[in-house]
Amino acid sequence: MKIFKDQLGREITFENTPKRIISLVPSQTELLYDLGLEKSLVGITKFCVHPYHFKATKTIVGGTKKVHFDKIEALQPDVIICNKEENTLELVEKLSEICPVWVTDVITFEDNFGMISDFGKLFNCRTESQKWLDKINFALSDFNNYIQNKPLKKAAYFIWKNPYMVAGSNTYIDTLLQLNHFKNIYENGSRYPEIEIKKLRLEGDPDVVFLSSEPYPFKEEDAFEIGRFTHHAKTVFVDGEMFSWHGTRLLKALPYFKQIQERLAF
Template sequence: MKFQDQIGNTLELLKIPQRIISLVPSQTELLVDLGLEKNIVGITKFCVHPVDLKQEKTIVGGTKNIHLQKIKELQPDIILCNKEENTKEIVEFCMQIAPTHVSDIYTIEDVLELTRHYGEILNCSAKSFIIQKKLQKELNNFEQFVKDKKIEKVAYFIWKNPWMVAANNTFINHILGLNKFDNFYKNHSRYPEINLDELLKERDLGTIFLSSEPYPFKEKDIIELQGQFEKAKIILVDGEMFSWYGSRLLKAFNYFKSLHD
């Protein structure tokens, strides 16, 4: 059986994979929701959903630093990676051990495609179809919810010291757009370091979002920034809702509705 991943690599499988290593937290959660928890043998230390999974599975490192020998010893049938989350070196190493699927996620359409891929490759197409159908329904309902909302200029911070934001060519930017949030940094690429002075000049800035991850922004950060951005709303937001794809999105749209309200 031959399959193609989202960066164009071809996977050749002699059988349905039974031993899975996932190096991406949101994809690990998707596997569990696809009914494949028993097949997962290795995960990262950041795979925190469901909460008890780290107690039951072998931790093979982080998303960008892995224990190569642990991966070998687990004898996986397939390894699941992501172009952004994992380094090129990690992916190349994994390919030497087992067939490796690499996702590349920028839009909801990419999420639907990834879910379909897993259904086909991991022999869970029925559950995959259910998740895809639910996700499409949630998306359609949310688009109706926001269609009359006014566009608001925002900035989405992911790090401090140095200050870093989510810009164009990111899944976060796509999610902001779905919410009719106009990203001030949409003309920048990926996750740039920024100077607050540039943002201070933007008179139409409505809201600054401070993400819960990867930097854990707190209330004290709101106080620090509010002294400079007196007219903007500054809000702590759940970073998982904006950046985790897969089945996490089934919960995200209700969160976005509450955020608007």
């Protein structure tokens, strides 16, 4: 019997290494696959789109906020993977009646590395976990060398419309903006504040406006509408997965960030 602590500090006891996993977090489904745990993953959400073939080979148990409890029970999981931001406390508590629930909480790079390391211990795949940590750390060091002389730019990162919402402080998105030398003009607000676009200039007058592909898929007409209320900002459509997905996605995100930097410089 082993006792582990998840990222909320909750003690969870397992008699054996969990062999049947349900993931209710798309980015962590990708991480579990990258750690070589495809055969152990028995259930995923409809938003778990990577790797693509999982939609055909795994049982879809619902979304990230609403699930089919009967499907989950039928899968007889040893552990369910949740995330503090993606899944609700009420959902975690109800799922805990079925089996242990492991909750992640990722805001910083240290949190992300901790999660990968935790999964290595929890699922007895420490070697694979360490390989990914080494690759990501090497790539992150390379990116820091690349970005160190880039000028600091003010930015606003939009995630929703009606009402307009942006990524604020204490978020993984903000951590990645900082990595890219973007000063988030909403860094002193709440995590995902609602804003009035007509106040964009007053609230920071960004140099760059990022329009994310998820959770709301922004379009050209949105860029035009928001652009009316900026002074000189460049509007950039970005892949939301690269800015908001945790885990091994960071390794793919770093080359993508270089492309964004080059587009802005051009």
